[in-house]
Amino acid sequence: MVTETTTTARAVLVEPQTRMRPVTVYRLNEWQYLERSIQRLLAAWGRSVEEFYDKSAIHKFVWEQAECVRRLRERIDQFPGESCDLPVDHRLEELGNTVLLAPSLEDALDGLFSLLTGPLIVSYITYTRSAHGVHDAPTIAMLHEIVGIKEQQRLWFRDYRRRRPHTTDRAYADAVGQALAACGGLAEPLPVRRAAQPVGLNTNYRLPKLSARPARYLHRHGIWEWTHVFFPTDIEMRRLFWCYGYLMEKNIPDDQLNWLWSGHFMPWEFQYDVARHLWDESRHGDSGASRLADFGISLEEIGFPNYGEQETGELDVLTPAQLYEAVFYIGMIAETSNFTVKQEAYQDFRDGGDLESAE
Structure with missing residues (x-):
């Protein structure tokens, strides 16, 4: 007989101060904010991607991000009386803005696909291992779907980095790491001290007018x-x-x-x-x-x-x-x-x- 074991203790998702609202709702709102932020990061830097089929990948990821957000919002809707647009803490906005303001496209892609998405996936997997497998089965199933989407994106980025090697700017990586640490490593929902705005709204970042192309395509x-x-x-x-x-x-x-x-x-x-x-x-x-x-x-x-x-x-x-x-x-x-x-x-x-x- 095979038994499944885990080293992650099961988390109880109802606390005295949450009344009938489980901690899950706060997590879902943070996750959907982060997934929408990733879509905005793709929109911000996507025009700078040169190669034709790399553009195809970025465009597909924009749609996949929409599908990730849809799943999260539908799960929130399944909790009676809950809103899909609860405020989340401004520290998540600051994390997204730090990833956004990269010194180059290659650094931005490292920030998006590694420095930000990596810890986000860890938070998903940790949750699936600690949540009650019966009570919260719909959330666990949904997160498995999202992790599957992220795995395909990871494989594309692995191939991209093999074709275009790059070492992340150290100061940029440190700044993202500090912003992530301020968010508790995405391990727990953050108390809302000040509501987050959409990533980029409080920055001077602008998309480039020119959509990048390799010179060999421009004639x-x-x-x-x-x-x-x-x-x-x-x-x-x-x-x-x-x-x-x-x-x-x-x-x-x-x-x-x-x-x-x-x-x-x-x-x-x-x-x-x-x-x-x-x-x-x-x-x-x-x-x-x-x-x-x-x-x-x-x-x-x-x-x-x-x-x-x-x-x-x-x-x-x-x-x-x-x-x-x-x-x-x-x-x-x-x-x-x-x-x-x-x-x-x-x-x-x-x-x-x-x-x-x-x-």
């Missing part, structure tokens, strides 16, 4: 002008048009990162929908690149430039009106019109027997 060809001439009569040209068009949709997610960054005041449901749409657009870009590869055309050959001018400097935080206009334009104008022409393209390729392009 431009007159694809649109060339395909326009032959588009009505040549199905091969229509294939190229749609491959390249989908590829260029990879630019949209980096704009949407600024929606997430600027839209901190919006309801969580907005953040969730934007994260889903962002990953959709990123996969459209991957689809275009994949189909071009089917035809033997590489990104180095066809190019993957930014939309518009090659501006430098920093983006202004969007005002509520600007955020509304940006979302309205993409969601109600660009997407609506594209649905019509994409349906026509689907029928064109299907009727022509090219089901791979139709797909």
Whole structure:
């Protein structure tokens, strides 16, 4: 007979001063604040990631963070009378801001995936080993799901670091360590002395205007002008048009990162929908690149430039009106019109027997 053993003592999650509210609720609110903070950190630094498929990973992680937060908020909702937006202590904001204000992209990625996420995962695992396996089974099951998501992110970051070795700036690592220590190492919920604001709100951090690209992707060809001439009569040209068009949709997610960054005041449901749409657009870009590869055309050959001018400097935080206009334009104008022409393209390729392009 196999018996399971653990060296972690079981924690009793009801205290005299908590009345009927278990400590679990405070933990869940802190965890969802930290997971939302990680999403904001990805939004803050994501435009600085250069390589095409590394961008794909960052965009996917933005969506995965939304899914982590969704799980945590749904679990909070299962406790009668509880709010998903209870305040958490400002020390968690200071921890997130310390990770945010990294001296470089590579340090920021170390801060995000190692210095912050590592202790957060430890807090999850410690909780699953100490909570009552029957009374709090839903929380334990949910945390196992989140840890599984984090493991996939860890594996990507391990591969990324093998490709791009980096030693974390010592002063930065020490600062994050001190901020983490001020939070008790995330071992216990913190008493709320002052409510935390969203990460970055009380800093001067701004997203870069220019979405980073390797130099080998930056060249431009007159694809649109060339395909326009032959588009009505040549199905091969229509294939190229749609491959390249989908590829260029990879630019949209980096704009949407600024929606997430600027839209901190919006309801969580907005953040969730934007994260889903962002990953959709990123996969459209991957689809275009994949189909071009089917035809033997590489990104180095066809190019993957930014939309518009090659501006430098920093983006202004969007005002509520600007955020509304940006979302309205993409969601109600660009997407609506594209649905019509994409349906026509689907029928064109299907009727022509090219089901791979139709797909």
